[in-house]
Amino acid sequence: MKRKLLLVVLAISAFLMIACSSSNTPAEQTADSTPANTTEAAQSSSESTAADTSADTTQDTAADTDAGWHSDYYNAEAMKDITLNMYGVTDTIIPVLEQFTADTGIKVENLTMQNGEILQRLINESTAGTPIADIWFTGGADTFISAAQQGLLHAYDAPEGAVLDDIMKDPDGYWYGTSLTLVNWVVNTALIDEYGLKMPETWDDLLQEGLKGEVSMSDPASSGTAYNTISAILQVRGEEEGWAYLDQLIGQVPYFTARGSDPANNVVAGEAIVGINASNGDRELEENNANIKLVYPKDGTGWWPQPVAIVEGTQNLDAAKVFIDWMLSKKGMQTLADVRYAAVARDDISIPDGIVDIKTIQLFPVDFQANAANRESILLEWQSHLPQ
Amino acid sequence: MHLRTPSPHKLIYGIIFLFLVYFILLPVVSIVFYGISSSDSLFFTTKGFQNSFIHLRHSLSVAIIVTIMATVLGLILAFTLHRMAFAGKRVLKALVLLPFINPPFVGSIAYIMLFGKRGLITHQLLGLTISPFGMRGIVTVQVLGLTALAYLLISSAIQKTDISLEEAARTMGASEGKVLLTVTLPMMAPEIAGTALLVFLASMSDFSTPLIIGGSYQTLASNLYIQITGLYDMQSAALSGIILLLPCFMAFWLHKYHLSKRSYFSDDTTASAIVNRTLPRHLKGMMIGISTLYLTFLLGQYLFIVLGALTKQWGYDYTFSLAHFQSLKGTQIKPFINSFKLASATALFASGTGVFLAYLLKLHRPKFATAADLFATLPAAVPGILFGIGYLVTFRYPILGIGKFWLTPLPSIVLLGTKAIVYLICIARFMNIGLRAGYALLEHVHPDIENASYNLGAGQARTFFSIMLPQMKSAFFASFLRSFSDGMVTLGAIILLIIPSNKVAVQQIFTVVKSNASGDAAAIALLLSFMTLIFLGFYYLLFNFRDVIKRLKAPFKKEVNA
Numbered sequence: 001m002k003r004k005l006l007l008v009v010l011a012i013s014a015f016l017m018i019a020c021s022s023s024n025t026p027a028e029q030t031a032d033s034t035p036a037n038t039t040e041a042a043q044s045s046s047e048s049t050a051a052d053t054s055a056d057t058t059q060d061t062a063a064d065t066d067a068g069w070h071s072d073y074y075n076a077e078a079m080k081d082i083t084l085n086m087y088g089v090t091d092t093i094i095p096v097l098e099q100f101t102a103d104t105g106i107k108v109e110n111l112t113m114q115n116g117e118i119l120q121r122l123i124n125e126s127t128a129g130t131p132i133a134d135i136w137f138t139g140g141a142d143t144f145i146s147a148a149q150q151g152l153l154h155a156y157d158a159p160e161g162a163v164l165d166d167i168m169k170d171p172d173g174y175w176y177g178t179s180l181t182l183v184n185w186v187v188n189t190a191l192i193d194e195y196g197l198k199m200p201e202t203w204d205d206l207l208q209e210g211l212k213g214e215v216s217m218s219d220p221a222s223s224g225t226a227y228n229t230i231s232a233i234l235q236v237r238g239e240e241e242g243w244a245y246l247d248q249l250i251g252q253v254p255y256f257t258a259r260g261s262d263p264a265n266n267v268v269a270g271e272a273i274v275g276i277n278a279s280n281g282d283r284e285l286e287e288n289n290a291n292i293k294l295v296y297p298k299d300g301t302g303w304w305p306q307p308v309a310i311v312e313g314t315q316n317l318d319a320a321k322v323f324i325d326w327m328l329s330k331k332g333m334q335t336l337a338d339v340r341y342a343a344v345a346r347d348d349i350s351i352p353d354g355i356v357d358i359k360t361i362q363l364f365p366v367d368f369q370a371n372a373a374n375r376e377s378i379l380l381e382w383q384s385h386l387p388q
Numbered sequence: 389m390h391l392r393t394p395s396p397h398k399l400i401y402g403i404i405f406l407f408l409v410y411f412i413l414l415p416v417v418s419i420v421f422y423g424i425s426s427s428d429s430l431f432f433t434t435k436g437f438q439n440s441f442i443h444l445r446h447s448l449s450v451a452i453i454v455t456i457m458a459t460v461l462g463l464i465l466a467f468t469l470h471r472m473a474f475a476g477k478r479v480l481k482a483l484v485l486l487p488f489i490n491p492p493f494v495g496s497i498a499y500i501m502l503f504g505k506r507g508l509i510t511h512q513l514l515g516l517t518i519s520p521f522g523m524r525g526i527v528t529v530q531v532l533g534l535t536a537l538a539y540l541l542i543s544s545a546i547q548k549t550d551i552s553l554e555e556a557a558r559t560m561g562a563s564e565g566k567v568l569l570t571v572t573l574p575m576m577a578p579e580i581a582g583t584a585l586l587v588f589l590a591s592m593s594d595f596s597t598p599l600i601i602g603g604s605y606q607t608l609a610s611n612l613y614i615q616i617t618g619l620y621d622m623q624s625a626a627l628s629g630i631i632l633l634l635p636c637f638m639a640f641w642l643h644k645y646h647l648s649k650r651s652y653f654s655d656d657t658t659a660s661a662i663v664n665r666t667l668p669r670h671l672k673g674m675m676i677g678i679s680t681l682y683l684t685f686l687l688g689q690y691l692f693i694v695l696g697a698l699t700k701q702w703g704y705d706y707t708f709s710l711a712h713f714q715s716l717k718g719t720q721i722k723p724f725i726n727s728f729k730l731a732s733a734t735a736l737f738a739s740g741t742g743v744f745l746a747y748l749l750k751l752h753r754p755k756f757a758t759a760a761d762l763f764a765t766l767p768a769a770v771p772g773i774l775f776g777i778g779y780l781v782t783f784r785y786p787i788l789g790i791g792k793f794w795l796t797p798l799p800s801i802v803l804l805g806t807k808a809i810v811y812l813i814c815i816a817r818f819m820n821i822g823l824r825a826g827y828a829l830l831e832h833v834h835p836d837i838e839n840a841s842y843n844l845g846a847g848q849a850r851t852f853f854s855i856m857l858p859q860m861k862s863a864f865f866a867s868f869l870r871s872f873s874d875g876m877v878t879l880g881a882i883i884l885l886i887i888p889s890n891k892v893a894v895q896q897i898f899t900v901v902k903s904n905a906s907g908d909a910a911a912i913a914l915l916l917s918f919m920t921l922i923f924l925g926f927y928y929l930l931f932n933f934r935d936v937i938k939r940l941k942a943p944f945k946k947e948v949n950a
Contacts, residue, residue, distance in 0.1 A: 116618050222614050
């Protein structure tokens with residue numbers, strides 16, 4: 001009996017030793033305060049060889065023509081063991097990160113969270129003096145602006161940033177927009193047909209009688225999508241007319257969802273007919289769901305840049321700069337456009353099929369700095385317009 | 389019954405005690421301090437207060453209804469499956485454990501697809517168009533899941549009740565109903581109440597169900613998550629956390645110091661095989677009916693999730709398709725490995741220390757035993773996400789959280805942002821499972837057994853390893869399996885603490901659930917629950933190696949004998 005038990009315990013501990021050998025023991029981790037080193041060691045050898053071989057093949061082909069990217073800070077030899085930690089709001093950019101690793105040999109580990117969670121984490125890590133993330137890529141411009149104001153980002157004057165429109169970047173180089181996030185409507189066409197409704201084309205179409213209780217929208221207090229939508233409407237229509245419109249819109253919405261992604265889920269599940277949603281220009285929802293159509297309102301829609309930034313205090317500053325340079329280069333933007341079907345910030349990129357042509361969409365003129373600055377007062381006003 | 393305490397025991401006890409103070413007491417105290425130290429928080433506007441109390445009311449309404457329904461259902465299930473004989477009982481007994489490997493979150497989505505405005509059952513079948521969001525949805529999903537927990541806890545009570553008292557009542561001419569109401573139930577009352585309180589706590593701390601199907605009806609726990617992720621306001625979150633702690637602590641205190649003190653168990657009954665033959669036919673039929681109905685729902689939900697993973701567009705187009713499993717190829721494998729490592733390592737440490745602590749506290753009564761017991765069981769009363777906030781605000785400072793006040797010139801050693809913190813919080817949370825398993829087991833172990841060993845001349849090491857360890861083995865195994873399956877799907881406590889290199893599978897699923905791809909979410913969640921099942925099976929075999937071999941050999945042996 002005793003021996004059997006000992007055997008079991010030994011087996012488990014041996015197993016766990018093997019399982020944990022790729023990571024550090026807790027004691028070592030505690031002693032090691034630089035997160036970069038920790039993750040470095042965590043990378044299993046098999047992974048790095050896989051990355052190396054793929055890097056070789058792509059670099060061979062890229063060497064013939066123009067590699068499509070350049071960075072003054074790049075040093076292939078010194079950077080091959082570096083892992084960048086990244087925060088972001090979506091997993092769909094993983095193929096872009098893989099391409100970056102293939103091109104540079106620098107590995108990227110991403111963690112996907114919501115905008116507010118990222119901001120909160122950066123604040124905590126800054127208080128603790130141990131920044132975990134090196135870079136922050138994807139999210140809403142307002143959180144990047146807020147983070148820059150709180151000193152959480154590292155300014156970098158990227159050479160490639162010069163080609164971007166002024167509205168797509170921070171004047172001091174704290175962040176650069178990579179692609180556009182567009183507000184659109186997810187419409188359940190099966191239900192539009194069933195109830196004999198007019199397919200909505202303009203913002204006023206959302207107010208039609210048949211859509212009462214059938215418009216899904218997120219809470220602007222907790223969702224960037226909804227906040228950008230209402231602030232854009234207010235900027236375009238003016239204070240008075242804007243709030244008058246929003247009052248009517250509020251009447252159409254049964255309840256305001258907690259997260260920006262909920263309205264689209266509701267429409268796909270048939271819980272609502274129209275959902276106010278944000279997308280990067282892809283048509284995936286349409287392609288995967290037969291009863292769904294994506295509509296860009298004819299009279300203009302809200303949008304914001306999808307930024308990339310370096311986190312202040314990173315231990316891998318040079319590698320992080322390489323990431324920014326790569327991301328803003330033709331190669332990076334083309335990859336982003338190709339794999340993510342995103343409407344990218346550069347206009348010298350060939351647009352792949354399956355993506356909306358940004359030129360056909362009417363965009364609201366938006367002032368992002370004002371959006372970030374007026375957030376509290378607009379939300380307070382919004383509260384007073386809700387049915388009590 | 390005071391025993392000699394060997395000095396290695398004392399040392400280990402000291403280490404465990406320090407662990408409890410640092411990793412359980414300190415974070416909980418920190419939340420309170422962090423919350424009330426924020427004078428400029430939005431919370432102190434009347435609106436903030438008002439909102440918190442609305443959410444508290446929601447939390448309490450849901451929790452109370454869920455507690456009553458789940459406990460009653462669990463009781464019926466336990467009686468049906470342990471005290472009655474009928475065909476198909478074994479199948480039902482296995483089915484009732486489904487929620488323990490339930491794919492996380494997608495149950496709520498399944499509910500929307502089935503009972504929503506355009507749900508398969510409500511709309512297509514019954515022609516109704518009703519919104520699934522709100523309290524009804526939360527209650528339904530939670531009852532489905534938590535009944536299994538209630539069943540499990542009550543079953544262990546049923547197996548321990550002293551059947552001879554019931555027999556006595558029967559021989560004195562009491563009717564079956566009277567026996568049930570005046571003998572059986574009162575005997576089990578402490579266990580039932582204890583079960584109810586644990587169900588209450590589980591319902592209070594569930595944040596993902598209200599988040600997905602609550603609609604405008606959000607509870608305190610889900611609102612905590614929204615406050616951090618949407619409103620970027622952690623101090624308000626900590627303050628509403630304190631409000632959430634109050635009812636939880638009250639329930640915990642009631643359970644710990646009032647109910648669990650009364651016990652009517654006899655020391656040595658194992659009544660698992662008792663079958664009640666004299667129950668009136670219609671009553672028996674009704675109980676089997678209710679049990680079957682519940683389990684049908686459970687199985688239906690599960691199969692519907694499988695259906696969602698295997699069809700083109702869940703909720704709209706039910707054409708067979710493997711597309712969702714193909715898109716799994718893009719999923720990284722590493723989070724699954726991380727989940728497994730986390731669940732295994734924490735289950736091992738938490739169960740080991742938990743059971744050992746139970747042994748020390750029960751048989752050796754060391755100094756501060758009451759405090760140690762209180763600290764170790766405290767995490768049961770603290771909702772996971774709140775415990776996570778506690779870790780966040782404590783361990784972002786150097787040297788285990790207290791270095792904020794001293795040692796400032798030294799290079800900071802901060803736990804936040806290391807992989808270790810996720811392991812530590814899981815061990816701290818799951819240790820009470822081992823502790824409770826240990827206590828339950830020691831009820832049946834005579835304290836003098838250790839003294840007997842000493843008197844017969846065995847040394848300290850020998851006594852511990854060959855007398856006590858084998859005794860506590862089964863408690864360790866039970867606790868390990870429970871902690872492991874919990875660890876695979878735990879999210880609330882770690883969601884704010886994980887770092888890019890050790891993200892876990894549940895977090896992946898949680899992200900996919902949000903990204904408008906419910907079919908993919910179903911597929912990946914099924915994969916996780918399947919993986920949990922396989923490893924549970926693997927560990928079960930490992931622990932019961934000898935029995936399994938014996939059983940495998942048994943038919944063979946018989947043949948030889950014949």
